[in-house]
Amino acid sequence: MSSDHILNLAAIPEEILTRVEARGISRRDFIKFCTMTTAALALPITMVGKVAAAVADARVPVIWVEYQSCSGDSEAFLRANQPTATELILDLISLEYAEVVMAAAGHQAEAAKQQAMEKYQGKYILVVEGSVPSGADGAYCTIGGHSALEDCRKLVKNAYATICVGTCATFGGIPAAAPNPTGAISVMEAVPGAAIVNLPGCPVNAENLTATIVHVLTFGRLPATDGLGRPKFAYGKRIHDNCERRSHFDAGQYAQAFGDPDHRQGHCLYQLGCKGPETFHNCPTIRYNEGTSWPIMAGHGCIGCSEPGFWDTMSPFYRRLPKVPGFGIEDTADKIGLGLAAATAVAFGLHGVASCFRKHDAMEEDKVVKED
Numbered sequence: 001m002s003s004d005h006i007l008n009l010a011a012i013p014e015e016i017l018t019r020v021e022a023r024g025i026s027r028r029d030f031i032k033f034c035t036m037t038t039a040a041l042a043l044p045i046t047m048v049g050k051v052a053a054a055v056a057d058a059r060v061p062v063i064w065v066e067y068q069s070c071s072g073d074s075e076a077f078l079r080a081n082q083p084t085a086t087e088l089i090l091d092l093i094s095l096e097y098a099e100v101v102m103a104a105a106g107h108q109a110e111a112a113k114q115q116a117m118e119k120y121q122g123k124y125i126l127v128v129e130g131s132v133p134s135g136a137d138g139a140y141c142t143i144g145g146h147s148a149l150e151d152c153r154k155l156v157k158n159a160y161a162t163i164c165v166g167t168c169a170t171f172g173g174i175p176a177a178a179p180n181p182t183g184a185i186s187v188m189e190a191v192p193g194a195a196i197v198n199l200p201g202c203p204v205n206a207e208n209l210t211a212t213i214v215h216v217l218t219f220g221r222l223p224a225t226d227g228l229g230r231p232k233f234a235y236g237k238r239i240h241d242n243c244e245r246r247s248h249f250d251a252g253q254y255a256q257a258f259g260d261p262d263h264r265q266g267h268c269l270y271q272l273g274c275k276g277p278e279t280f281h282n283c284p285t286i287r288y289n290e291g292t293s294w295p296i297m298a299g300h301g302c303i304g305c306s307e308p309g310f311w312d313t314m315s316p317f318y319r320r321l322p323k324v325p326g327f328g329i330e331d332t333a334d335k336i337g338l339g340l341a342a343a344t345a346v347a348f349g350l351h352g353v354a355s356c357f358r359k360h361d362a363m364e365e366d367k368v369v370k371e372d
Contacts, residue, residue, distance in 0.1 A: 011049045016056045040211040042233040054218040061124040063116055064098035067141050067148040068175040068184055069130025072203035073166040074100040080206035110144040117158050126159035131168040131175045132190045135183030156191040161222050163197050163212055167305055170198035177311035197222045198229040200306040207286050208234045239276035239302050242284035273318040274301030281306040
């Protein structure tokens with residue numbers, strides 16, 4: 001589909017494209033960004049114009065904080081490609097505070113955060129990375145003399161909306177794994193009832209983060225979420241539903257070891273521990289590394305990192321799931337594969353029998369016609 005055709009469908013006003021060009025952004029890149037974001041949000045292409053209008057001049061203030069984290073989500077953000085982190089910061093958001101990228105440190109950094117919170121009270125988007133330790137009265141993580149728990153509650157309370165990125169912020173992640181010595185909890189647990197959307201994953205996919213911010217800019221609210229606070233546009237389907245190896249699962253074809261012929265031919269990784277049948281995420285369609293690949297495509301099974309308590313519930317990561325949800329409580333992948341194969345064989349057999357009967361009937365009809 002050409003850019004001109006997309007432009008006609010989306011009806012992006014010329015004045016918006018002119019303003020965008022004046023800021024040094026090409027029409028092609030802007031249309032591509034709006035189109036891809038609209039698709040990521042599972043919106044019809046006719047909404048591209050509304051998305052474009054929302055982001056053309058918007059620079060929503062953002063405060064990005066980290067607690068118990070590895071900074072993997074910040075790294076994913078910095079390596080974003082559609083758009084790049086630079087384009088995001090300069091054109092889409094106003095990044096008021098972010099430890100990984102800001103020049104200020106110490107008291108200056110904390111002063112900047114406090115000033116941003118007061119200046120944009122009720123208007124800024126808070127991005128939280130990392131779990132919140134609640135043990136030892138918050139002593140396991142402190143910022144500027146305040147506990148992470150205290151800092152988190154104050155920032156969430158004054159934010160327009162909070163986006164939790166990565167599994168640590170959304171569900172506690174690895175810090176909350178047994179025995180959880182720091183009492184790590186999710187942001188939702190730390191501030192129950194707040195306007196929060198969860199973007200789990202290790203790390204978060206930057207495109208899902210961008211799409212969530214654009215949704216807020218376009219509609220003035222957070223996207224629709226599931227029971228775990230995850231946006232349905234990104235976590236509405238299981239990994240298993242869109243996996244490129246799914247056809248091999250249905251056929252009962254599984255890799256038995258990494259590097260064996262079946263593994264190299266793209267057979268299902270279920271028996272090698274893949275947790276795709278129990279994991280909800282859009283990894284197969286959005287992918288990572290500028291949309292080029294994702295774990296299963298690269299030959300490694302899903303470890304279920306976007307699910308609550310995955311470190312405890314999904315491990316050992318190379319042990320296969322005992323049962324596969326959605327196919328009956330007693331079904332395993334082996335039975336499903338064998339059952340489908342058998343059903344296919346029966347279907348072919350019945351087709352052959354039916355064909356024989358049709359041929360026999362046709363021959364009988366020809367015989368009657370000739371005798372007449």
